[in-house]
Each structure stands twice: as structure tokens, then as C-alpha cells.
Amino acid sequence: MSAASQVLYRKWRSGAFRDLVGQDHVTHTLRRAVAEGKISHAYLFTGPRGTGKTSSARILAKALNCLNPSDGEPDEICSNCVAVTEGRNLDVIEIDAASNNGIDNIRDLRDKVQFTPGTGQYKVYIIDEVHMLSGPAFNALLKTLEEPPQHAIFVMATTESDKVPATIISRCQRYDFRRIANQDVVDRLKHVADAEGFTCEEDALQVIARVAWGSLRDALNLLEQIAISYQGNVTAEAAQELLGLGDTGASIKLAEALLSRNAAAGLATVNEQAAAGRDLKALQSSTIETLRAALLIKTGVDDALSHPAEVVEAMREATKSVDLDQVLRSLSAISETKFRDDSSSPLPLELAVARAVSAPRVAAAPAPVAPPAAASTRQPARPPAPRPTQSQQAPPRQAPATPAAPATQQQPAASYSAPPAETSPAPPARPKTPSDDRWDQVIRALNRTKGKKFVLGPLMRGASSHEVVGDELILQFTHNSNAERMAEELGDPRGRIAVEDAVEAAFGVKLGVKAQHGATDSSGDGGTPKATDSPLVRAAMAMGARIIEDSNADTSQ
Numbered sequence: 001m002s003a004a005s006q007v008l009y010r011k012w013r014s015g016a017f018r019d020l021v022g023q024d025h026v027t028h029t030l031r032r033a034v035a036e037g038k039i040s041h042a043y044l045f046t047g048p049r050g051t052g053k054t055s056s057a058r059i060l061a062k063a064l065n066c067l068n069p070s071d072g073e074p075d076e077i078c079s080n081c082v083a084v085t086e087g088r089n090l091d092v093i094e095i096d097a098a099s100n101n102g103i104d105n106i107r108d109l110r111d112k113v114q115f116t117p118g119t120g121q122y123k124v125y126i127i128d129e130v131h132m133l134s135g136p137a138f139n140a141l142l143k144t145l146e147e148p149p150q151h152a153i154f155v156m157a158t159t160e161s162d163k164v165p166a167t168i169i170s171r172c173q174r175y176d177f178r179r180i181a182n183q184d185v186v187d188r189l190k191h192v193a194d195a196e197g198f199t200c201e202e203d204a205l206q207v208i209a210r211v212a213w214g215s216l217r218d219a220l221n222l223l224e225q226i227a228i229s230y231q232g233n234v235t236a237e238a239a240q241e242l243l244g245l246g247d248t249g250a251s252i253k254l255a256e257a258l259l260s261r262n263a264a265a266g267l268a269t270v271n272e273q274a275a276a277g278r279d280l281k282a283l284q285s286s287t288i289e290t291l292r293a294a295l296l297i298k299t300g301v302d303d304a305l306s307h308p309a310e311v312v313e314a315m316r317e318a319t320k321s322v323d324l325d326q327v328l329r330s331l332s333a334i335s336e337t338k339f340r341d342d343s344s345s346p347l348p349l350e351l352a353v354a355r356a357v358s359a360p361r362v363a364a365a366p367a368p369v370a371p372p373a374a375a376s377t378r379q380p381a382r383p384p385a386p387r388p389t390q391s392q393q394a395p396p397r398q399a400p401a402t403p404a405a406p407a408t409q410q411q412p413a414a415s416y417s418a419p420p421a422e423t424s425p426a427p428p429a430r431p432k433t434p435s436d437d438r439w440d441q442v443i444r445a446l447n448r449t450k451g452k453k454f455v456l457g458p459l460m461r462g463a464s465s466h467e468v469v470g471d472e473l474i475l476q477f478t479h480n481s482n483a484e485r486m487a488e489e490l491g492d493p494r495g496r497i498a499v500e501d502a503v504e505a506a507f508g509v510k511l512g513v514k515a516q517h518g519a520t521d522s523s524g525d526g527g528t529p530k531a532t533d534s535p536l537v538r539a540a541m542a543m544g545a546r547i548i549e550d551s552n553a554d555t556s557q
């Protein structure tokens, strides 16, 4: 079944209006229009990527030319429908305006639009990414839209309708496609996964839906990517690993600690994760997401929450006895955390914990309270209010330490002086290629490096073999879509440099990296020298010094 080179999204593209996910308001109207023969000569489909605009345009084209339509739906089996599905219906012309944006392309269109359709009743022009057309091209298109031949229908799709000239928009029937609700995406993923024979965890599908952010195309691509990289086992862990997301349990724990100003618990969580070799950047981003849930709950807009139930529940509980200021303080402390080149040092997150639990005046985060001096002159009766709480919560001398858990005091101190080197404990790699230490090292080095879309290590683990040919490292992928994705990542300068650096560090020579499957390839050149550890150490020391200053300032109150 699942053909190797067929991308799931293409395979599972909706064939009829009734199959379209999450756009009932659009499909209902279009169906009625077709059924009643109220056809416009120009349509504008706007909305976020992956929400079904181009699919709808094709369905409309099918419905208009179908030999046996019923109630505005194409039958999907007549010769006209099948030809559209297979992309060989000469009456349906698709133009990608991103790559054909010039006036010549539109002139060509204008010349050909005069010819009557072949097998169908209409000639349907689908112009994707129409906002990319040049000014002259838009003008030429406008002339055609002003006097379209009876048999011509234009369906223009765009993610950026504000870049489409008003003169064009005014000639179109406009349909706004919405982001697809998470549950609709999950349901569709489940359907596809079952049919493809993947084993799936519900949580994994939730993670994918959340990351895809309303784009079914992105969601299906991610599902496919995970299924390929993890041999059809779509687990939440696999999804989190591939997408560079942290473990939900850890992020809940950290968020709870920040909200309750429990420094010991916060530091313990950070250090447990660091010791387990977890990606601390991922912990940061998932904690931000978790605290975002807390913020939405606290401000009463949790209807819009698309977070996992366990996160919502935990944050609902955690925010009960916490004021909005503390939610904001926690969120800004953690989101302002900046990792240097290496995310293995727990220090930045430890500082975030310290900032979140320390008093507003001391915190590096923008203080929600006005300068205390000014405040106290205006309201002489009340100034001490916030302070006693601070000094109870943040003990003198060393912010991280609380009497509750003395053991955790030692850990951060140790890691200040010796941030773990990249070579030390790393998560086990699962190489599929003949065991090769250098290759393992490359994968390990990239296990936490996010490329344009994917974390590079897990993506590269999907390579069936690797081989040095001349001055290039050739990665062979069994699945074409894997090869395409790797090539795409290598096409992005950041991803390419990260991969080449990791390869250079492991193989000891500078090599270009290529991803291959059949004809697919992508070239790379050059690389940059790898950063040494010393600036990191120095940065860590510098940041370490600041925490003492902060707590000193606190104590001096």
C-alpha cells in the first residue's frame, strides 16, 4: 500500500466538497452555486496555508465539468473528474503565480483562454499564490477578468489577500478559508493513519495538530515524516523528538514551580532534564506554551485553548492561588531566556527560575510595578505590601536555595563551574546505517538542532546509508519524501551549516552534504568554523555573577 514516493497529503487530498475538512461555510455555498448554476467567472479563495484552497479550486473545477454531478458535487468517477484528479484534464489549467508571475505568463493565458474547452463545459484557470503576480501581470489579468469568455472561470488562491489589488478583488466572489480546528485535524489524521496502517497515539496526533496550527497539509506532512522516521509508530515521544518539543510532564512541573515561586522545585526540574540529556531549548518552548495556557486561563479566555488536557488541568489548578502578575513574571522570565550556541548548559533556565521566583523589583523581567520610590510617595500607606512576600519567598544570599530541598543547591553550583561538554552524556542514537561512530556523532550533535522545519538529527537518522564520495557526504534515503525534506533542510543556509559543521567535527574534514533518492539532490558548499567552548564558559560565568548580584540586591532590602 503506502507508495514510497507519494506524499500523504497528495494521496489524501479531498476529492469532493463533502471531504473537505473544516470549511463547511465555504463548501456549502460553492455546492449550492454549482447545483443551481449560479456560476461566477472569478473566485478568490483566501486563507492560511494548508486549509484547502487549492483542493477546493480543483473540486470546483471537477464539479463544473463533471458528466454526472449530483447536488453540486462531482461524481469523481467520470472521465472528466478522473482527468482532473490525475492532473491531465486540459480544461483545468493550474498556474503557480509564485514562479510564473510575469506579464508574459498572463499574456499567454489571455491568448489561450479564447479557445473553447475540450471535453468539459468550462475552462477553469486555477491561479495559486496570485498575490505574487507582478503589477503589469495583474493589469493584464484584470483586462481578462473584465471581459471573460463565457466558458472561462478563474479561481485565484492566496494566503495574502491584502497584496491583491482591489480592482481584482472587486471582480471576484470571495471565500475566506479558516484555520482548521485542532480536533478536525486530529480526526482527519486518525482516519489517514488508520488507512495507512500506522500505529498512533492520540497524544501524538494532538501534538502534530498543535504544531501544524490549522494547516491540514502541514499536519499530514508531519504525520508522514514521523511515520517514516519511526517505522510507522507515531508516538507522542517520537513527535516531540522530531519536532524539537519538550516533554509535557517536565514543562508542567517547571511551570508549576515558577507560578508557585518554588525555586527548589524549578531548579530540580531543570537539572533533572539536563542530566537526562534532554533538550533544554525544547523544555523552554514547551514551558512557554504551558504558561501561555496559564495566562489564557487566568484571563478567562481558555475557550480558545488547544493545549493537551493534562496541561489545561494542571494550569487551571496552578493558577488558582496565583495572581496574574506572577503568571506574567514567569512567562517573561522563561521567554526572555537566551541560550548561547549550546543548549546543554542548564544555567540560562536556572536564571529564568531565579528571575521568576524573585521579587518584581529585582527581576530582570519588565517589572509590572512602578518604580517603588514613586509608588511610595504616592501611596505612603501601602508600599510595604509586596516586599514581605518577596523576602519570605526568596531567601537571602542565594536565590535558588530554599530550605525545602538542600540537595538541589549543589547541582547548579556544580554546573556553573563546568557546563557539560557536548561530548558527554547524550541520548542514545538509533542508527539504521552500519554502525559508524562518526555518523553516530553527527546524529548526536544534531539531535537538538532544529532546522527550518525539523530537528536535523532524527531526520538524518532516516537515511538508509551514508558514504563519502570525493569531498561530499552522500546520504541515501529509501523514501523520497525523506530525501526531499533533508534536501530542503540542506537548502536552508542555517541547516546546511549546522549539518556540515557536525560532519566536519565528526569526520575531521570539511565535506559537502547531499541527500539523495533517485534524482533528488541538493548541493552545498563551504562551512564555518565551529565555536569553541570558551566563550560559553565565559558567558556562563558572567551570567552566574549576575544571579549573585540579584540576590544581594534582594537581601539588601
Ligand SMILES: [Zn+2]
Pocket (backbone or CB within 6 Å): 062, 065, 066, 067, 068, 069, 074, 075, 076, 077, 078, 079, 080, 081, 082
Ligand atoms: Zn465526474
